[in-house]
Amino acid sequence: MRIGELARTTGVEVDTIRYYERAGLLSAPKRSDNGYRTYAPGDLARLAFIRHCRALDIPLADIQRLLSIVDSPESDCGEINHLVDLNLARVRARLASMQALEQQLMALRGQCATPDKASACGILHELVAAAQGEACACHRPADTGATSDGARP
Amino acid sequence: MRIGELARTTGVEVDTIRYYERAGLLSAPKRSDNGYRTYAPGDLARLAFIRHCRALDIPLADIQRLLSIVDSPESDCGEINHLVDLNLARVRARLASMQALEQQLMALRGQCATPDKASACGILHELVAAAQGEACACHRPADTGATSDGARP
DNA sequence: CCTTGACTATGGAGTCGCTCCAGGGTTTTC
DNA sequence: GAAAACCCTGGAGCGACTCCATAGTCAAGG
Numbered sequence: 001m002r003i004g005e006l007a008r009t010t011g012v013e014v015d016t017i018r019y020y021e022r023a024g025l026l027s028a029p030k031r032s033d034n035g036y037r038t039y040a041p042g043d044l045a046r047l048a049f050i051r052h053c054r055a056l057d058i059p060l061a062d063i064q065r066l067l068s069i070v071d072s073p074e075s076d077c078g079e080i081n082h083l084v085d086l087n088l089a090r091v092r093a094r095l096a097s098m099q100a101l102e103q104q105l106m107a108l109r110g111q112c113a114t115p116d117k118a119s120a121c122g123i124l125h126e127l128v129a130a131a132q133g134e135a136c137a138c139h140r141p142a143d144t145g146a147t148s149d150g151a152r153p
Numbered sequence: 154m155r156i157g158e159l160a161r162t163t164g165v166e167v168d169t170i171r172y173y174e175r176a177g178l179l180s181a182p183k184r185s186d187n188g189y190r191t192y193a194p195g196d197l198a199r200l201a202f203i204r205h206c207r208a209l210d211i212p213l214a215d216i217q218r219l220l221s222i223v224d225s226p227e228s229d230c231g232e233i234n235h236l237v238d239l240n241l242a243r244v245r246a247r248l249a250s251m252q253a254l255e256q257q258l259m260a261l262r263g264q265c266a267t268p269d270k271a272s273a274c275g276i277l278h279e280l281v282a283a284a285q286g287e288a289c290a291c292h293r294p295a296d297t298g299a300t301s302d303g304a305r306p
Numbered sequence: 307c308c309t310t311g312a313c314t315a316t317g318g319a320g321t322c323g324c325t326c327c328a329g330g331g332t333t334t335t336c
Numbered sequence: 337g338a339a340a341a342c343c344c345t346g347g348a349g350c351g352a353c354t355c356c357a358t359a360g361t362c363a364a365g366g
Contacts, residue, residue: 002313002314003313003314003315004312004313004314013353013354014313014314015353015354015355016352016353016354018315018316019352019353019354023352034314034315034360034361034362035314035315035360035361036313036314036315036361037314037315045281045284045285048284048285049280049281049284051284052280052283052284053280054352056254056257056258056261057254059351059352060351060352061351066277066280069271069277070271070277070281072271074270074271074272075270075271076268076269076270076271077265077268077269077270077271077273077274077276077277078268080265080271080274080276080277081262081265081268081276084258084261084262084265084276085262087258088255088258088259088262091251091254091255091258092255094251095248095251095252095255098244098247098248098251099248101209101210101244102241102244102245102248104209105209105237105240105241105244106241108209108237109234109237109238109241112230112233112234112237115229115230115231115234116229116230117227117228117229117230118222118223118225118227118228118229118230118233119227120230121230121233123230123233123234123237124219124222124223124230124233127202127205127206127219128198128202128223130205131198131201131202131204131205155342155343156342156343157341157342157343166324166325167342167343168324168325168326169323169324169325171344171345172323172324172325176323187331187332187333187343187344188331188332188343188344189332189333189342189343189344190343190344207323212322212323213322213323307366308365308366309364309365309366310363310364310365310366311362311363311364311365312361312362312363312364313360313361313362313363314359314360314361314362315358315359315360315361316357316358316359316360317356317357317358318355318356318357319354319355319356319357320353320354320355320356321352321353321354321355322350322351323350324349324350325348325349325350326347326348326349326350327346327347327348327349328345328346328347328348329344329345329346330343330344330345331342331343331344331345332341332342332343332344333340333341333342333343334339334340334341334342335338335339335340335341336337336338336339336340
């Protein structure tokens with residue numbers, strides 16, 4: 001099986017497969033006489049595993065760790081729990097900040113009902129005012145507010 | 154005002170300020186005799202504006218567009234609405250995929266209650282099975298499922 | 307036999323938004 | 337006068353790809 005067929009079968013782009021090889025997630029496959037990569041069914045399963053983990057947004061370093069555990073089935077699976085927990089925490093943290101972000105953008109969007117001159121635009125006014133540390137829909141009173149705060153998302 | 158003071162006042166790191174200058178979001182400031190950047194109050198307001206937009210996760214290219222609109226207040230503000238709408242849509246799309254992701258990771262986490270041998274780990278089994286296209290907690294029946302689907306996050 | 311087109315190879319650069327570093331010069335403080 | 341704090345430039349690194357130029361390989365059609 002050549003790289004193109006592997007790509008079509010798994011839905012992973014050819015460039016990405018080669019990238020995974022460089023990154024050490026896939027071992028270098030055999031080469032045919034013309035230098036083409038030749039993959040075995042085991043490579044297909046391994047790449048499908050990687051692809052599924054990536055669909056779960058698990059970083060490559062974690063996937064590499066999971067693969068090494070898969071390769072040694074006698075090892076303790078406690079680390080697997082830990083990896084999944086870490087990724088879950090990461091996703092939840094990002095989720096919370098994005099929900100706040102959505103609220104802020106919605107509030108901002110509500111500032112401009114009818115398009116007009118930019119100088120009268122509520123959105124722009126809001127952004128400028130917020131940058132100056134005035135009260136705005138984005139920095140609520142509960143927030144630390146002002147120009148020097150740390151409202152990173 | 155030198156770059157360090159600007160950084161402290163706005164909460165933007167020195168390196169980032171120089172990066173914004175390179176990226177064209179901040180115009181090159183005057184230099185004093187020793188070559189140090191010397192910023193005017195207008196630069197402070199501009200950088201605070203950028204910082205606030207970044208807190209809203211608006212990409213630099215969009216911020217650059219907003220800044221050019223701010224610079225020409227007679228222009229139409231319709232594009233501002235459009236930019237905010239686009240960013241809102243982007244955030245919402247990402248939000249939806251992350252919520253699905255959280256569900257999938259939670260389902261995965263539920264597969265392993267008690268740490269044991271990796272060969273018996275429900276999480277690993279689930280990941281491998283899912284990669285092989287079998288039914289799993291991640292690919293629901295409603296999903297297109299299987300090894301060649303497009304469940305990108 | 308030759309061309310066309312699909313496929314594959316390599317190495318390197320580009321993406322985004324920073325962040326860090328080396329190796330220097332300058333200013334402030336003790 | 338020395339130490340600490342500040343500033344400069346240019347370049348590399350991050351994650352996870354993606355795209356490119358250039359070149360070799362192979363099967364089908366004319």
